[in-house]
Structure formats: structure tokens, C-alpha cells
Amino acid sequence: MEDAMTLVIFTSLSQMAIGAFACLFFLDAYQRKISERSLTISLISILAVSAVAMIVSVFHLGHPFAAYRALLNFGASWLTREIVFFPLFMFFVLMYAYFAKTKMQKMALGWTTILFGAATIVSTAMIYTIPAVPAWNNGTTMAAFFLTALLLGPVFIQLLLGVLEKKPVHFHKYTTGVAFLALLLNVVTVSVLKSGLPQAVESAGLLTASPLFWAKMASLAAGFALAAYLLLKKKAGSLAAVTTLFALFIVAEFLGRILFYATGVHL
Amino acid sequence: MAKKKKRYAFLINLERCIGCNACTVSCKSFYQLHPSMNRRFVRETSELLTGTAKRNYISTSCNHCDRPACAAACPTGAYLKLDNGIVKHNQDRCIGCKMCATACPYGVPQFDPVKKKMDKCDMCVDRLEAGEQPICVTSCPLEAIQIVDLNDIDETQVVADVPGFADSSITGSSTRFILPKGTAVVRG
Numbered sequence: 453m454e455d456a457m458t459l460v461i462f463t464s465l466s467q468m469a470i471g472a473f474a475c476l477f478f479l480d481a482y483q484r485k486i487s488e489r490s491l492t493i494s495l496i497s498i499l500a501v502s503a504v505a506m507i508v509s510v511f512h513l514g515h516p517f518a519a520y521r522a523l524l525n526f527g528a529s530w531l532t533r534e535i536v537f538f539p540l541f542m543f544f545v546l547m548y549a550y551f552a553k554t555k556m557q558k559m560a561l562g563w564t565t566i567l568f569g570a571a572t573i574v575s576t577a578m579i580y581t582i583p584a585v586p587a588w589n590n591g592t593t594m595a596a597f598f599l600t601a602l603l604l605g606p607v608f609i610q611l612l613l614g615v616l617e618k619k620p621v622h623f624h625k626y627t628t629g630v631a632f633l634a635l636l637l638n639v640v641t642v643s644v645l646k647s648g649l650p651q652a653v654e655s656a657g658l659l660t661a662s663p664l665f666w667a668k669m670a671s672l673a674a675g676f677a678l679a680a681y682l683l684l685k686k687k688a689g690s691l692a693a694v695t696t697l698f699a700l701f702i703v704a705e706f707l708g709r710i711l712f713y714a715t716g717v718h719l
Numbered sequence: 720m721a722k723k724k725k726r727y728a729f730l731i732n733l734e735r736c737i738g739c740n741a742c743t744v745s746c747k748s749f750y751q752l753h754p755s756m757n758r759r760f761v762r763e764t765s766e767l768l769t770g771t772a773k774r775n776y777i778s779t780s781c782n783h784c785d786r787p788a789c790a791a792a793c794p795t796g797a798y799l800k801l802d803n804g805i806v807k808h809n810q811d812r813c814i815g816c817k818m819c820a821t822a823c824p825y826g827v828p829q830f831d832p833v834k835k836k837m838d839k840c841d842m843c844v845d846r847l848e849a850g851e852q853p854i855c856v857t858s859c860p861l862e863a864i865q866i867v868d869l870n871d872i873d874e875t876q877v878v879a880d881v882p883g884f885a886d887s888s889i890t891g892s893s894t895r896f897i898l899p900k901g902t903a904v905v906r907g
Contacts, residue, residue, distance in 0.1 A: 512816065512817075513814050513815050513816050514813075514814060514815015514816070514817075514830070514834075514835030514836055515813075515814045515815055515835055515836070518814045519814060521794075521795040521812060521814050522794035522795055522814060522816065523794070524794070524795045524796045524812070525793060525794050525795060525796035528790065528791050528793075528796070529791065529792060529793055529794045529796075529818075530792075531792065531793075531794040531816065531818055532794040535794060579792070579818070582788065582792070582821070582822050583788075583824055583889045584788060584821065584822050584823060584824040584826075584885075584889075585821065718821075718826055719824045719825075719826075719885040
């Protein structure tokens with residue numbers, strides 16, 4: 453796809469923001485581990501990342517200032533649904549920041565926000581789950597988009613809270629598990645593509661022949677190893693370790709998304 | 720008895736097409752398309768299409784599908800499946816997101832780099848409504864392109880798929896083809 457870089461940024465950042473909110477919500481509403489100040493700054497950061505994602509996304513349009521017209525086909529177009537759900541997600545993040553004070557309010561607003569976030573990811577994945585591009589037309593697209601949220605979001609929150617509260621939150625068990633799933637998904641994706649239509653087989657060839665794919669795998673594997681090391685050593689991890697984890701995962705996910713668009717061979 | 724709705728479709732006779740590109744050029748000229756764009760394409764098919772070595776050409780354009788992927792993908796609802804079977808693109812609504820080009824299995828919609836909007840064949844619907852034939856039909860010197868009503872044609876004499884091109888069943892392509900006949904093998 454042409455102009456894919458704007459879409460790489462939009463899809464990666466929007467999914468990271470959704471995953472980050474989900475993580476923050478669980479820490480706030482269920483574990484009550486976050487101070488009011490850290491919560492507010494984290495929510496603002498999520499909104500800022502979402503806003504950047506949304507602004508960048510309109511630049512892949514021929515007419516960015518006519519982007520509002522993309523709301524007109526909710527009944528048929530997954531792109532319209534994505535464009536409806538993501539701002540709703542952002543709106544409810546804002547609502548959560550202002551109105552979620554009691555446990556009940558946190559639950560109601562938090563779950564509503566997660567619902568719109570999940571609907572955004574489903575819509576984004578469905579945009580690309582199309583027969584015209586066999587490499588995308590399978591469950592790995594949906595799995596990859598949700599894994600981006602599950603991988604980047606919590607590490608982003610870990611990093612933010614590490615900076616804000618000076619004591620990094622410990623969820624290396626979770627991070628190790630999700631990083632393992634992300635590695636596994638790459639193996640599954642290549643297998644699925646190799647057993648698909650000729651265009652999907654061609655995509656698999658392009659994918660594995662690209663140095664970016666191996667850089668992505670190395671980055672993911674390094675992140676997995678670091679998270680596993682911190683888990684085994686029962687260390688909360690220094691801010692430097694968390695920053696390294698975030699850097700490794702965001703590089704891996706960006707490279708993965710670039711490859712997603714670059715290797716999708718059309719029928 | 721209620722009259723059946725028309726289902727206009729292209730019928731391309733590969734036995735007749737000589738690959739002269741008159742259809743492509745006349746369409747491009749008539750609609751003043753940007754140099755990088757075409758609404759119709761002429762390509763050489765596999766020499767083994769007929770089972771014996773023979774050079775054949777195929778002229779393709781929008782297939783005016785029964786279940787158009789462009790219409791489902793378009794976030795602005797710029798694509799409309801008309802009652803007569805034609806899939807029409809409303810450029811006034813288009814924002815140039817290119818999702819239609821990605822979703823179309825045949826890669827039909829094209830991006831106009833000047834208008835920054837998508838563009839595709841509308842089977843010269845205005846001409847058809849005025850009782851005229853589309854430009855590609857009138858310009859073909861061998862009458863290899865026809866407009867037919869799918870209600871009236873004998874489907875056993877035509878095919879919807881040509882090897883090497885995307886499966887017509889994905890979106891219900893309305894274009895029909897008459898495949899070329901194999902040539903007799905003459906050996907000295």
C-alpha cells in the first residue's frame with residue numbers, strides 16, 4: 453500500500469493507547485496501586501498518543517480536510533466503524549479522567565472505554581481481512597493487532613509509572629507471556645501464509661527474505677529474554693530495564709507493521 | 720408480470736481481441752484521464768489459455784460486481800450499485816483513502832494524482848442512458864467488447880473466469896468472457 457507509513461503510525465499508536473488504558477484501568481480500579489497524580493498524567497499521555505495517531509492517520513487521505521465524510525458508511529465499512537469507535541474510546545478516556553472517582557464509576561467508565569477500544573481494534577483488523585490480499589485474509593491479522601495492544605500498552609504504562617512514581621510496577625510474568633505469544637504468532641503467521649494462496653506464499657517469501665523481519669524477531673526475542681530474566685531474578689527492574697523493554701517492543705511492533713503493509717501481495 | 724431489472728455487464732470476446740488498446744486509449748482520451756491512469760487495461764494472457772500455443776489478449780475494466788468490495792470498503796459511501804447493475808463511483812464524496820483499491824480483488828479503482836480522488840469505469844452510464852454505447856465498445860475495431868444484459872445471455876456460452884485473473888466468485892463479477900478457440904497444431 454502506498455503512503456503506508458501514516459497507517460503504520462496510526463495502527464501501532466492507537467493499539468498501544470488502547471492497551472495502555474486497559475492496563476491502567478486494571479491497576480487503578482482493581483489493584484488501587486496508582487496515585488491520583490500518576491493516574492491523571494498517564495491518562496493525558498494516553499490521550500496525547502491517541503491524538504497523534506489520529507492526526508497522522510488523516511494524512512494518508514487525498515483530502516485530509518474532508519476526513520469527516522468517512523463517517524458516512526457505518527452500515528457497511530469497517531473503516532467508518534474504526535473512525536467512529538476510536539474517537540469514542542478517546543472521549544471515554546477523558547470521561548474516566550474527569551468522572552471516575554468511585555469504584556462504581558471507575559468500573560462503568562473503564563469497561564465502556566475498553567469496549568470501544570476493543571471495537572476499534574476489531575474494526576482495524578477487519579479493514580484488512582479482505583480476500584483481495586490473501587496474506588491478510590486470516591485470523592493472524594486480528595491476533596497481531598490485539599497483541600500489539602497487549603504488548604505495548606502495559607510496557608508503556610510500566611515506563612510512565614516508573615518515571616512518575618520512581619518505583620517500577622512489576623508485571624514481568626505478564627510481559628514474558630505476551631512476548632512469547634508475539635514470537636509464536638510470527639511463526640504461526642509464516643506457516644499460515646506458506647499454506648495459503650500463491651499470493652500469500654509470495655508474501656511469506658517477501659517477509660522472511662526481509663532483513664527487517666529478522667530485526668523484528670531479534671528485537672522481540674531480546675525483549676522476551678529481558679522480561680524473563682527480570683521474572684526469574686524476581687527483580688522489579690530498574691527504569692533503564694523498563695525503558696529498554698519498551699524500546700525493544702516498540703521497534704519490533706513498528707517493523708512488524710511496516711512489513712505487514714509492505715508484504716501484503718494483492719490478488 | 721413485473722419487468723426484470725436490467726443487469727448490464729461487459730462481454731469480452733477474447734477470440735476477437737487483438738490487443739490494439741483502442742479501448743484503453745479512447746476511454747482515456749474521452750474522459751481526459753491523467754497520464755498515470757486507465758479505466759481499461761489490455762493484457763496478454765497465457766499462451767496456454769486455449770491448450771495450444773496462441774497469443775491472446777484480454778481487455779478488462781471494472782467488473783461491476785454483484786457484491787462490490789469497493790462499496791463495502793469505502794468509508795464515505797461513494798460507491799453505489801445501481802438498479803441496472805452498474806457500480807457507480809461518486810467522486811464528490813470520495814476523500815482519496817484508497818481503501819477501494821486495496822479491497823477490490825481486481826485492483827480496479829485508480830488514484831487520480833491531480834484530483835487526489837479515486838476513479839473507475841462507470842460503463843459510460845450517461846451514454847447508456849442516452850441510448851449510446853460506451854466509448855470502449857464503439858472504439859473497438861473488432862467489436863470484441865459488448866454490453867449485455869445478464870438476464871438475456873446464454874451463460875453456457877460464456878465464462879466468468881479467465882485463468883490468471885482473480886476468481887470472479889469473490890465479489891460476483893458481472894463481466895463475461897468468450898474464450899478463444901484453440902488453434903489446430905500444424906506440423907511440417
